[in-house]
Structure formats: structure tokens, C-alpha cells
Amino acid sequence: MGRELPKRVFIKTYGCQMNVYDSSRMADLLSPLGYRSAQAPEGADLVILNTCHIREKAAEKVFSELGQLKRLKETKGKRGGRMLIAVGGCVAQAEGAELLARAPFVDIVFGPQTYHRLPEFLARAARACGEGILDTSFPPEAKFDHLPDARADAGASAFLSVQEGCDKFCTFCVVPYTRGAEFSRPAAQILAEARRLAAAGAREIMLLGQNVNAYHGASPEGAKWGLGDLLRALSEIPGLLRLRYTTSHPRDFDDSLIAAHRDLPKLMPQLHLPVQSGADRVLAFMNRQHTADDYRRIVERLRKARPDLALSSDFIVGFPGEREEDFAATLALVREIGFAQAFSFKYSPRPGTPAAAVPGQVPESQKAERLLVLQRLISDEERRFNEGFLGRVVPVLLEKAGRRSGQLVGKSPYFQSVHVMAESGKKGEIVPVLIREVGLSSLGGVRVEAALA
Numbered sequence: 001m002g003r004e005l006p007k008r009v010f011i012k013t014y015g016c017q018m019n020v021y022d023s024s025r026m027a028d029l030l031s032p033l034g035y036r037s038a039q040a041p042e043g044a045d046l047v048i049l050n051t052c053h054i055r056e057k058a059a060e061k062v063f064s065e066l067g068q069l070k071r072l073k074e075t076k077g078k079r080g081g082r083m084l085i086a087v088g089g090c091v092a093q094a095e096g097a098e099l100l101a102r103a104p105f106v107d108i109v110f111g112p113q114t115y116h117r118l119p120e121f122l123a124r125a126a127r128a129c130g131e132g133i134l135d136t137s138f139p140p141e142a143k144f145d146h147l148p149d150a151r152a153d154a155g156a157s158a159f160l161s162v163q164e165g166c167d168k169f170c171t172f173c174v175v176p177y178t179r180g181a182e183f184s185r186p187a188a189q190i191l192a193e194a195r196r197l198a199a200a201g202a203r204e205i206m207l208l209g210q211n212v213n214a215y216h217g218a219s220p221e222g223a224k225w226g227l228g229d230l231l232r233a234l235s236e237i238p239g240l241l242r243l244r245y246t247t248s249h250p251r252d253f254d255d256s257l258i259a260a261h262r263d264l265p266k267l268m269p270q271l272h273l274p275v276q277s278g279a280d281r282v283l284a285f286m287n288r289q290h291t292a293d294d295y296r297r298i299v300e301r302l303r304k305a306r307p308d309l310a311l312s313s314d315f316i317v318g319f320p321g322e323r324e325e326d327f328a329a330t331l332a333l334v335r336e337i338g339f340a341q342a343f344s345f346k347y348s349p350r351p352g353t354p355a356a357a358v359p360g361q362v363p364e365s366q367k368a369e370r371l372l373v374l375q376r377l378i379s380d381e382e383r384r385f386n387e388g389f390l391g392r393v394v395p396v397l398l399e400k401a402g403r404r405s406g407q408l409v410g411k412s413p414y415f416q417s418v419h420v421m422a423e424s425g426k427k428g429e430i431v432p433v434l435i436r437e438v439g440l441s442s443l444g445g446v447r448v449e450a451a452l453a
């Protein structure tokens, strides 16, 4: 008998970091089944699209990609080969049955909470003759209890999902429907995964959750831990040098988490804290459950705990009912807080969410206009923030080789990408870098021998 050729899987990931984490866990599940990763769908026996439903454009991309995969699958079929197509993630969860109806050439549709069953789906698909498999249930078992250990080749910076799902039901958002109810992994499971990542070379861990600071998991002793407690325990793991978490919600900052920013030098001075709008009217329509002043107060407390904290945020413009003065309040808040970075989006009505059906939808042209104005303001602030680093020496965690020879790419404590010219230095090392250039979204500099500030 000849040696069996390895099967190839190509996973394409859309959307947020949680999807990136999930995709890597899918690869962990497939590896014992003999799947190695393919660089492109052309060379794959199995193609998985891990999809995002957050805005209309994100979902559209999936259908256009599926159109291309259909042709590829047909070509392969004519040559006597077989390619399985699987769609996972949030579009699959939201539109499972419709998706199979619209794209009947798809073999498997599964949601964010059922991907631990992938091996079973594949076995069924191998036997099935053309009928699609659909599983977008919210199973009673936690998928995290059924995933194998992560592979042993972590990068210098690794993601770790600690919390999932959302009970907040902002009126614009699909996440509570696609990811399900809030769930926190037990701390012992998280600590074990973090230790394995550290042993595999990770120096930085980004804790992930749709509402990561709503974390309330069982402690190793069976009590309840908040995110502050979890960060304290993680900061004691030798080898881990940097901790971050995302995405946090303004409503879930407790004293213990704020104190963690004061007490834990490993907790990096950068925080993504979406506010969406600066107008209380709009925040109320959005069901954000906080006011603009609540947000200001949290920022003030955080900055008191960690004066060098840099903030980033998300904004939605053109939410139904948003008036010109509401938008002006958003601009005012941006100027006042001074964000190091921010992402802004035109409101995108999502099927099944309350805001999609209300009167007072803002015309597309007005949304586009507001987006432009906001993005200009934000990019000015980003540039100002980055220019403040010119001539400074910052500790950079090296992550990978750069495009030019002698160049490495890493991250500053503030999560800026830094291109480093260095004679030496390897992945996972933190080196002092003198910043000499400021680009649109990254910094550039040279490795120096000076002690780290």
C-alpha cells in the first residue's frame, strides 16, 4: 500500500479576532485527521469559510467567494476529484438554511458553537451524496470542553478566547443572535491554555470575548472570578510578558479590573473601548445602557489608574434617528478623549435586529458624508498620537520577518506595528527601538542598545 497523501484544508477567515481564534482551533481539530493547511483554495480538498455577519458588506463578501468556489468545485469534479465546501461562523449561524438553499453546492454549514463537531460533519459528508449538512444549534455541551489542545507552534503573540456571546442586545447588532448567550470559560482551562501557549513561544496573549470584561468564570477553587482576577493569575505565568484584552464594554468595568491596570505592569497600556456615539439620545436608541458622561467617567478612572493608557474605539454613524447635532456630539467626544485609534462604520441595517425596522433611517448619502468627516478627524488624531513617538525609544515585541532584508516587524506596548531594522533579534524577543519614522498605520525605527525606558 502506498503512503496516503496528506489532505489539504484551506480556511478563510472573515470578521473579528474571535473568528481568527476559532479558525485556528478548527485547524487543531483537523490536524489529527490528517489535514495540513493549503495556501489557496485551488490546492485544497476542504475549504472552510469562517464568516462574519456584522455588516452587510461582510456577508456579501461570503456569497461572492462562494460563487468562485462553486466554479472551482465543478472543475475539480470534472477531473474526477472532490472538494468539500464548509461554511462556518456568523453568516452560517444567521442564515444556515437559506444559505444551503441559495448555495446548494455547499456541503457543511455549522455555527460558532458547533465547530467542535467538524470531524463528525466530515465523516457524514464523506458518506452523503450531495445533501448538505446543517448544524447551527446551540448545543448544551461547551465546545471548549471538546477541542484538542492547541498546536505547539504559537506565534509571539497569541489569541485566547475567554468569554463568548452577548446578552446586551444593542439594537443594531447581530452578535447576541449569532454567538448566543454570554458564556465564560472556567479559569483553570484558560490558565492551562495560556501556559501551553507560553511554552510554545507566546510572549503576549490577547484575551478575547465579545464582552470580555463581562467575564465571570469559575476560579480554580470554584469561586467566581472577574476579568481582573483572571489577569492577575495570568500575569504570574513565567514567560508571558504582555497581556491585553478585547473587546470591552463600558458597562462592565469594575474596580478590580481598573485596579489591574494600575497594578499589573504586564497589562499593556492600550485599551479598545467602543463607545459608538457621543449623543445620549442615540446611545439610548442603541440600547447601549450608558451615557456619554458614563463613558467619560470610566476613561477618567482608567487614566487615573494608568496615566499612559492609550484608547481606541468604534463608532457607528447614521444610526436611525441620528440628527446633525447628535453627530456633532460624537465629534466633540472624539476631540475630547483623544483616541490613539478608532474604527468607524456606516450603520448597516441587519436582518432581525430591532433598529433595522424603525423609522428614521438616515439616507445613505448622509451616512457617507458623516463617515468622511469622522474618519478625517480620527486619522488626524491617530497621526498626532503616532508622531508623539518620534525620537523615543520603545520596547518592541518582535513577531515576524519584515519585507525588506534585515527588517523585523513587531508591536509596541500601544499595539502599533513597528518595522525594525536590526542586526539581530528573533521572534518573541522584546528589544529597544528608536522610532525614526511615522507611517499611516505603523512606526519605523532601529534597534538600539539603550536600556528600555
Ligand code: SAH
Pocket (backbone or CB within 6 Å): 054, 055, 172, 173, 174, 175, 210, 211, 247, 248, 249, 274, 275, 276, 314, 315, 316, 345, 346, 347, 348, 349, 350
Ligand atoms: N461587543 C463590542 C462590539 C462588537 S461588534 C461592543 O459592544 O462594543 C464590532 C463593531 O462593529 C461595533 O463596535 C460597532 O461599531 C460595529 N457594528 C456592529 N453592528 C453594526 C451595524 N449593524 N452597522 C454598523 N456597524 C456595526
Ligand code: SF4
Pocket (backbone or CB within 6 Å): 166, 167, 168, 169, 170, 173, 174, 175, 176, 210, 211, 249
Ligand atoms: Fe453587539 Fe452590543 Fe453585544 Fe457588543 S454589546 S456584541 S455591540 S449586542
Ligand code: F3S
Pocket (backbone or CB within 6 Å): 014, 015, 016, 017, 018, 019, 051, 052, 053, 054, 089, 090, 174, 175, 178, 179, 210
Ligand atoms: Fe463578525 Fe461574528 Fe465576529 S458577526 S464580528 S465574526 S462575532
